Amino acid sequence: MATEADEEAPPSSQPLLDGEQRLLLHGSASNTTSQVAIVGSNVCPIESLDYEIIENDFFKQNWRGHGKVQNLQYVFMKWTLCFFVGIFAGFTGFCNNLAIENIAGLKFVVTSNMMLERKYAAAFAVFAASNFVLLLFSSLITTFIAPAAAGSGIPEVKAYLNGVDAPGIFSLRTLVVKIVGSITAVSSSLHVGKAGPLVHTGACIASLLGQGGSKKYGITWRWIRFFNNDRDRCDLVTCGSAAGIAAAFRAPVGGVLFALEEMASWWTSALLWRSFFTTVVVAIVLRAMTDLCKSGKCGLFGKGGLIMFDVTSTNVIYHLVDVPPVLVLGVIGGILGSLYNFILEKVLRTYSFINRKGYAYRILLACSISILTSCCLFGLPWLAPCRPCPADATEACPTIGRSGNYKKFQCPPGHYNDLASLFFNTNDDAIRNLFSKGTDTEFHYISILVFFVASYFLGIFSYGVAAPSGLFMPAILTGASYGRLVGMLMGSHSNLNNGLFAVLGAASLLGGSMRMTVSLCVILLELTNNLLLLPMIMLVLLVSKTVADTFNQNIYDIIMKLKGFPYLEAHAEPYMRQLTVGDVVTGPLQCFNGIEKVRNIVHVLKTTGHHGFPVIDEPPVSYDPVLSGLVLRDHLIVLLKKKAFLSTPILTRSDVTKQFSANDFAKRGSTKYETIDNIEVTEEEMDMFIDLHPFTNASPYTVLETMSLAKALILFRKVGLRHLLVVPKTSTRSPVVGILTRHDFMPEHVLGLHPFLLESRQKKF
Amino acid sequence: MATEADEEAPPSSQPLLDGEQRLLLHGSASNTTSQVAIVGSNVCPIESLDYEIIENDFFKQNWRGHGKVQNLQYVFMKWTLCFFVGIFAGFTGFCNNLAIENIAGLKFVVTSNMMLERKYAAAFAVFAASNFVLLLFSSLITTFIAPAAAGSGIPEVKAYLNGVDAPGIFSLRTLVVKIVGSITAVSSSLHVGKAGPLVHTGACIASLLGQGGSKKYGITWRWIRFFNNDRDRCDLVTCGSAAGIAAAFRAPVGGVLFALEEMASWWTSALLWRSFFTTVVVAIVLRAMTDLCKSGKCGLFGKGGLIMFDVTSTNVIYHLVDVPPVLVLGVIGGILGSLYNFILEKVLRTYSFINRKGYAYRILLACSISILTSCCLFGLPWLAPCRPCPADATEACPTIGRSGNYKKFQCPPGHYNDLASLFFNTNDDAIRNLFSKGTDTEFHYISILVFFVASYFLGIFSYGVAAPSGLFMPAILTGASYGRLVGMLMGSHSNLNNGLFAVLGAASLLGGSMRMTVSLCVILLELTNNLLLLPMIMLVLLVSKTVADTFNQNIYDIIMKLKGFPYLEAHAEPYMRQLTVGDVVTGPLQCFNGIEKVRNIVHVLKTTGHHGFPVIDEPPVSYDPVLSGLVLRDHLIVLLKKKAFLSTPILTRSDVTKQFSANDFAKRGSTKYETIDNIEVTEEEMDMFIDLHPFTNASPYTVLETMSLAKALILFRKVGLRHLLVVPKTSTRSPVVGILTRHDFMPEHVLGLHPFLLESRQKKF
Known part of the structure; x- marks a missing residue:
């Protein structure tokens, strides 16, 4: 059904992925929308982020222990990281400019000098060869070291801020390749800009700082590993993308607005305030660095690249x-x-x-x-024909060096080539x-x-x-x-x-x-x-x-x-009003008991790709089946790894939690997690039990199965959920009838399940 | 308990309302937070706004009938109204400036002339008397015609955009008094500004246009009565407040950001776009009007008031x-x-x-x-002593007329009084x-x-x-x-x-x-x-x-x-994490059957002040008690008024709805509604029935009773709800156990119910 819908859909909404690639991820056969996307230039599996506050007993105890000092430390760290994001983004933006102006400048000086000596063929050879080598280098490092660094990076960052995580987009490797690759690509006179890559760079810096460095390369700082959830990191990445635009155009307010208007899917007043702080830091760093360069120590840097085009300082008059x-x-x-x-x-x-x-x-x-x-x-x-220099030109004409309005190119003295002023620059x-x-x-x-x-x-x-x-x-x-x-x-x-x-x-x-x-x-x-x-x-x-x-x-x-990113729009499609959430819930639901056998947990984790499982207390623990909450795959894996097992199925709340620290459950950026396949459980342990209650999010968001899909989408998107539980309307059934995730709201999935909607939509519009 | 909490709370959080005023509104005795607030300078009852999309069968049928033309018309009207808001706000802002410059200017010219003739006492008398008369006039019209126009108006507009409606804040009377009162107050040399009043003015204009004029004064335009819900009007008011700041400071981008940062509680990308359009229109109107005044036809208007302070056009250098x-x-x-x-x-x-x-x-x-x-x-x-005029002064010194840097005041020729340049201006x-x-x-x-x-x-x-x-x-x-x-x-x-x-x-x-x-x-x-x-x-x-x-x-x-506005913050207080929604739900719940007796409805509407009632289908209509949805007081009153009664309790969906048009259920701004007291129902009709199903919002947002209060607050605030249904955890009870409204989330209410939290909070911070 899904493929039918795909064929009928207009080509623009059809992602560049085929069936084979969709099978990259195991499980989830019931959901037909893709679980992979093209990140940079390679196809990668993607995951959802979770902005919900996990409120289980364990975390609640942990919070209660938090005093004023921890809170202050937390706030202080947020600001400190924003400060560093600003410093690094500003520095990167400046170095980017400096390198491009020098590399490209050198290229133009050399070729211009050859042109002066009328060695036109040699000049072209040098020009083309240097462009070729620069772009080849950029392309090689992108292809072989960090494919995620290809392209602008803005779509990837935008998808991340919408809740779609892809491995590698914010790794240290991607950061380095993005910076070096952007410098060489722009220097090679390719018709591409540096603003997009700078946004990705800023976001990368923010993400790396937010997760305390890169674990893979052993560059980690324990003291900044403070942000153990997607929410805080998402805020930081928003600040980073604002810093990127601020660094590219020296536009601090513009950067904040760009992040707000184009990038972010969620926004708070506090975030406005912090991203503004970040872009101020960028502006100050840029200004300080430009001041340093005024003394002429920066080679061909000149007026500071793109940093400012003072069009006119006189008043513009218009009517x-x-x-x-x-x-x-x-x-x-x-x-x-x-x-x-x-x-x-x-x-x-x-x-x-x-x-x-x-x-x-x-x-x-x-x-x-x-x-x-x-x-x-x-x-x-x-x-272009050579044109005589104007008598009243304010600049030297023709310009021999790199910059300037009137390029000499092939022209005789006193003449300039106006097309070269545009192209050969x-x-x-x-x-x-x-x-x-x-x-x-x-x-x-x-x-x-x-x-x-x-x-x-x-x-x-x-x-x-x-x-x-x-x-x-x-x-x-x-x-x-x-x-x-x-x-x-x-x-x-x-x-x-x-x-x-x-x-x-x-x-x-x-x-x-x-x-x-x-x-x-x-x-x-x-x-x-x-x-x-x-x-x-x-x-x-x-x-x-x-x-x-x-x-x-x-x-x-x-x-x-x-x-192929499953981007969740802020508004619902009109046909979603005609569906209830019960109409789109698919697949058999995997639930756990409040006190569950280890064997069951291991089996379910191995055979499904789900990330959240409803926990239901059934007799004898409770009188009736009762929804206890939602437990996450990551947390289950930690429990299995630490072997927090019970030999008998009894409620023993307090002592289990003492084995764990909040750090064990921390979710850290793009670092690879333990997977269920790496965990060894002996046959004896398989028959033991785990008390899931202390680790169950007791406040999951729920909707009734009769809720319209449009309103469920609004809840899902506005609150920033990863899982939304569907509860039954009548009381005779199981307390949960399904789970909605991001993919269940994707138009392709919905229209795949209900192809008649597609027809009615096409009729109407 | 509530008063205890109030006494313990720091004075800043204690609103200026006493018990007597709280009883202004009937009903709701179970909820102890205030249902009244000071609007402008008078105490008024307040109500919540509802941004939820009401999805009942009736509206769904109505939507399905909507074709492409209606959708286009709807979008077109939104833009047209924004255009008019911009035109009117810009015009008002300009006239405000023009009037102030002329009235205050005239005053200063007359007194300055008297000072020149050394009639100091007479000058003071004229100055003081004109100020007195101007402020007296402003104060009189505010007090007796529109008390809601007092003060800045920004807090009232901000509360409105958060979902608190107060009668009169956006009436035509308030608009007129706000404009005239602001002109006279500022002209009276009172130390007050015009930016705040202009924001209120802009919001007023937007609200009046959004509801199609003022019904009370018969100035209504049928063709712009398009917006029948609070959501669309709220968007328009946001644009209006942006237009107000844009008109006050000729700052179009600043106006949009002000509305975004300070005023709005909800924000969409489309709204950013429309409010921006509105402020552009304001800027263009201001520019056109200022151009008109350049020819000197605007009296003492001169450089255009506050419209622009060109501090310096040379480059600022700083290190x-x-x-x-x-x-x-x-x-x-x-x-x-x-x-x-x-x-x-x-x-x-x-x-x-x-x-x-x-x-x-x-x-x-x-x-x-x-x-x-x-x-x-x-x-x-x-x-201040008289100081000699500087030899290199770029302006005339001393200035005799109204404006200018160097005021002569009491000084001899060639001297100026620097303090008068600041005060007497x-x-x-x-x-x-x-x-x-x-x-x-x-x-x-x-x-x-x-x-x-x-x-x-x-x-x-x-x-x-x-x-x-x-x-x-x-x-x-x-x-x-x-x-x-x-x-x-x-x-x-x-x-x-x-x-x-x-x-x-x-x-x-x-x-x-x-x-x-x-x-x-x-x-x-x-x-x-x-x-x-x-x-x-x-x-x-x-x-x-x-x-x-x-x-x-x-x-x-x-x-x-x-x-005393019940403003809902975007974040939850820390102690709210320790409470579940079950802990704050109060009062007996009033529910209706799917097919309810008229007598019951009339009785409940007369004895309570609630605005939303859960509808539950009970046997024999359904096998088990089932939550059918939520019905609103306004809709019930329409049903009673139109007498859509059935003589027997049977389901008859289709034919009832034909009696109604969408217009009957439209919610129109601050126009007064029918109250239940005005509806006459005969004794015979009292024993008849109403089928509530077609008018019940079948997709109400719900939370489990075990949901933490903090997370329910986030849902309530982010989605912009008025009613949030609490559903039970176990299936043996009634399908709804309570309703949460804005007041249930107010810290005063929560702390009133659970005073121990207050103590622990004070201990911690």
Whole structure:
């Protein structure tokens, strides 16, 4: 039934996984939605996170022991970790910039010098070879060391914050490869950005700090191993992703808003406050480091990379007459943005097909893209005629060195090549050129048009390669180019200069592709340092998002679906109102008695993949069958490992718990757990008993079986659950009739069980 | 028991209500927390709002009938209403500014002219008399027409968005009085602001539009009566409060963040998007109106009031050496801010006591505050010696007219009175003076000190009078004054000029009193139009909030508690983990049968004040007692009114519903409902039956009676419920054992039932 539904569903909602890969995980045969997803560039099993507060007797006793000191320590640790996340993210962001500016800068200086000596073929060879080597290196480390580091990382982090854990996304290996790979990929002039990778980097740093270092490599700090549950770590990762954007764009407020609007699925006021603190730290670190570099010790670092594009410090004057061109830009951005998403999805499907054929294919793909990019960047400027330098140029013209507006390229002295100023530059410098004011006559409109087309498609074709790659920068570049084009076409009909049109164009494409509003607006404001642009940017974002939303979803959601993450939306689909939870509960339910035989527990753990089991007290322990609560697989494994067994089935609450410390039950990040297969239980012990009561979560969330699926989803999502117990309506049956998990709410699963809903939905819309 | 607990509790948590007032509402004797609160300046009964989706058969049929057109229409209406909220809020904000600048301006021009002629006594008489008359008018309309318009209104709106409805807070009367009263109060030179009232105004506009006008005054528009539930209206009110801040400070992003951080209890991504749209509209309206006024047709409007304080357009340069004074400012702000809250609470208690003695006392209080203010503003400048005008002054010195830095006051030509520049000005102009750059030598530090002390206490004493009054402006003024003082003390040790220190000082006091972070930061950035200040403002806010949080709560929460609003916090108190929901459920439960006798329904509705009743199917309708759902009082009254009765107790689903349209069950804002007392039921009808099934919400949220109170609170708050059903653990009892409402989660109620918790809590902390 499920496959039928999949075939009928529109291709966009069909993840890139086939049946074989779905069997990677044992058990769960009754649930047909996938338990695996593409993380980075490899297929991995995924798990749900649990944000519920586990309230069992054991933890309650432990809490009661907590005094004021422990509470203060806990709060202090939260802030300290945020502080360190800010420090490290800021430092990483700065080093990233510094390395890119130096590596790419050196490349351009060397090739420019060869161009000056008219050794054009040699210059191309050096340019293409260095790009090739840099991208090859990035692709190799990504493929062989940490496949999870491929791509932007934002979809993975977003899925994590929604409650989907995948192994490896936050490992130390991924962190190192993401940083190094991002530097080399961006330096190789590939049309990719560094903002996305920085978000993933920030989240990685946060997760590693939150779990007290990397256990695998023995780099752990006992004193920061304070956060033993998914909730606290999720908060920290949210702060980390805010820090990533703050570091990429030096946009502290923008970073917080980005995490709030795009990344986080849950948000509290305290979290707003801590993520804000983290981004302040990032901003201060960036400022201090940039100050250090002002003395010229940082090689080719110059003005500090992307850190700030001061578009204009004079006041922007605009009137109502400027609104129509801005609306036009918004519409163009909406159409181009949704088209961008559409083509990118197709390209990613193709790439994913190639990538899965083998490592060699992945590397080959990356290499071909690198050669294509080099050819475009070096070849296309030859199309542009040399133009004489303007007499009133504020900068040196032509620029010989790395940076600057007027690139000499192949031109005679006193002339410049306007297309080379865009292509033969780092992406940051190209953006700065497009955003700059007082350069309205610098670019010919055909040059801008060529650059726009090349940039649009290079951005699409570069994203899916097996290397860390962001989507922000290509979108800004492309958007800025057509924004400037519209500005040139408007000419004197508008009060805005072409640099401002470029900013608005960048906003429109970002809005059309990523569909953020407030956060994009604030990021652009902080980038350009001009608050008076605000209403214009807002307007353009509103229009472009509205237009694009009529065509397809935002790019990150598309990628997330493509990768197969079971992302839980905040709202229920309309057809879910017509179903009750009883309609979607599947599979035989595995329950335990309050005092259960070890043999049963071992058997159930070995034969199922479930993570939560209802505990039911039956006669003789109680008069009637009574729901005692929910016990987790992880906790059962700890009990089995510590051999907390009883020889007779009697209630002995107090003394059992003394064997354990809270640390035994702590859940620690992405560290591998004990599995049931590693635990040895002798035949004699198999016939003993375990008293599950002290370890049973006595306050599980429950719904009646007649509850509508839509309302159960709202509860599940808003409270952040992993298991939701379904209790019967009448009292004659077992006290639990089923368990709902994330997969039971996935539209594919629901529509698979009830295919007629799909038909009625297609009829209606 | 409840009174015992109240006596033991610290005074801050004790609302200003006594037993007599608590009996205003009939019924609910079992629940001891108050069902009344102080709204504005009067005591009113309050009710809970219900954000749950009511899923009964009737509504389900109605939804199924909804096609694509209705859905589009619904979305379109949401956006249209947001658009109108933006238009009206922007227009109101502008008119507010325009009126204040003209009224207060005229007053200052007349008195200044008299001062020029050395008629000092006459000038004072005119000044004091005009202030007196203006405030008297404001106080009179507030007291006699709309008491709910008194004060800032932010606590009331915040409580509404948390789910507490009070009659009159969003009525047309309140709206008009709030606008007019705020204009006159601010024009009367009272030390109050207009931001808070504008937030209330925005929320009022949103609520009135959401319910399709004011039914009471017959101003209703049928075509916008689209929103028949609390959820949609709540969203609209959130947009309205964002629009209020956006209109007060021309801070669109700041407005959205303010609504998000301070006001809203629930937030969705779509809401972020719509509130952003609303504030964009506000910004555009403000810009258009200001452009209109540039031609000088707006009287004394001048630079547009508070709309923008362009502190400096040059780049701010600061280094790590500037951090220590900023930290010091933060600490001072935190201490002064929490002290401000502490004193304000005491003053409000006293004022509330006076206000409740009668209308005459209220008016008298307002008049005395007006006279005190006039004396301070006119008297204190005489303490300052006349200072010669600086030779390099960029502005005219001394200024004769209304505005400007250098007030002449009593001084001879060529001299100015620096204290008069602060006191004898509108608040906006005083703030602009304090924030201005290049005026480091303008003020003597003793003048600033005098102004700081006067402003601090005038702000505290002015807030509680029966007139619309905001807290932002006094806090900004006071903070700016001591910030400038710190800047003067730093002298040349710092790179920052005194104007910037004033901005940071304002930030620190706002942070210390209101405890917002991101939103305040963005509001101040948008006010001063300088993004480079960002890290400094963030730092000062972080420090001041942290310091102040160790002493007391934020000012709005203090006021809300004082007024007795049952505000539901997002987190549970620690002791709630030790209680189960069974421990707090009180009172006899009123249930209905699936097919119930009319007499029983009328009796229960008349004798209780409950709003939700569980419906239980008992034999013979079903085999066992089965929970069928929850029926609401409002719906029962509609059924009684329409006389949908059956002569025999049989199930007849389909034909009953045809009598009703969805409109009959619509819940419409603050319009008064039918009460049970107005419904006439004949004795014959009393013995008939009603089939409740089609009108029963079949998907009520439920918890097991063993669920911990803390986790039930999280469910209640996150999903936004009004009623939460408690189901039994064992199956031998009735299918429902109780109902939890907002009041059952209030700490006062819980601690009242379990006083030992209070003792253990006090021991621990």
